[in-house]
Amino acid sequence: MPNKLKLKIDGEYVEANQGDSVLDAAKAADKFIPSLCHVKGLSGVGSCRLCMVEVAGVPRPLPACTTPATEGMVISTVSEKLTKYRRMIMQLLLSERNHVCAVCVSNGNCELQDMATRLGVTHSEFPYRYPRLPVDASHPRFVLDHNRCILCTRCVRVCAEVEGANTWNVVKRGIHSMVAADLNQDWGESDSCTMCGKCVQSCPTGALAIKGKAVEEMTKHTDTVSRLAATRGGTR
Numbered sequence: 340m341p342n343k344l345k346l347k348i349d350g351e352y353v354e355a356n357q358g359d360s361v362l363d364a365a366k367a368a369d370k371f372i373p374s375l376c377h378v379k380g381l382s383g384v385g386s387c388r389l390c391m392v393e394v395a396g397v398p399r400p401l402p403a404c405t406t407p408a409t410e411g412m413v414i415s416t417v418s419e420k421l422t423k424y425r426r427m428i429m430q431l432l433l434s435e436r437n438h439v440c441a442v443c444v445s446n447g448n449c450e451l452q453d454m455a456t457r458l459g460v461t462h463s464e465f466p467y468r469y470p471r472l473p474v475d476a477s478h479p480r481f482v483l484d485h486n487r488c489i490l491c492t493r494c495v496r497v498c499a500e501v502e503g504a505n506t507w508n509v510v511k512r513g514i515h516s517m518v519a520a521d522l523n524q525d526w527g528e529s530d531s532c533t534m535c536g537k538c539v540q541s542c543p544t545g546a547l548a549i550k551g552k553a554v555e556e557m558t559k560h561t562d563t564v565s566r567l568a569a570t571r572g573g574t575r
């Protein structure tokens with residue numbers, strides 16, 4: 340078949356389409372690679388670093404979501420080193436903000452929680468920072484809790500790439516980075532927000548939630564975002 344690439348993942352030959360990332364190719368071959376910032380249909384940014392894989396001939400691990408699949412590539416998705424890295428990254432994510440599941444509306448329906456469980460991470464060996472971060476409840480329908488945010492930027496990308504509203508941005512730098520509506524104002528004051536809720540549906544944690552939802556009710560539908568992206572010409 341034209342334009343098909345052949346590569347080897349964990350010792351198995353798989354085919355990928357031109358333009359696919361290593362993560363796309365692995366998923367198509369039913370291989371699990373941990374990921375949090377990736378959403379099918381949105382651009383890849385490689386921000387969570389959980390999807391690190393080893394590529395033959397490359398001295399350092401590469402993020403599968405932003406590494407294009409190429410002909411003849413030989414990839415390992417499982418190794419002692421990768422497991423160690425992924426667990427360390429997960430612990431850093433957990434220690435950065437206040438991920439206290441017992442008092443989170445997404446408890447039981449949280450991708451961060453699920454991924455930590457899958458990676459066998461129950462706590463962080465790094466000191467917890469316990470930052471004092473605000474909760475923006477100014478929007479009539481939704482709420483933003485910065486304490487739960489992992490800065491995956493799914494909300495930023497879905498708002499720009501699918502909804503076209505460009506409400507969300509990231510302000511500040513490094514550990515102080517935060518998502519912000521419009522010109523860093525209260526979400527409820529945003530002129531650009533269309534109230535579509537795609538940011539909420541894309542959010543992997545309890546950082547973005549629908550007001551008035553109880554714990555068991557706050558489920559997310561990221562697959563709907565991917566379907567929308569596909570119908571609007573997304574290719575990833």
Ligand code: FES
Nearest residue numbers: 374385387388404
């Ligand atoms: S999924 Fe690749 S870096 Fe987050």
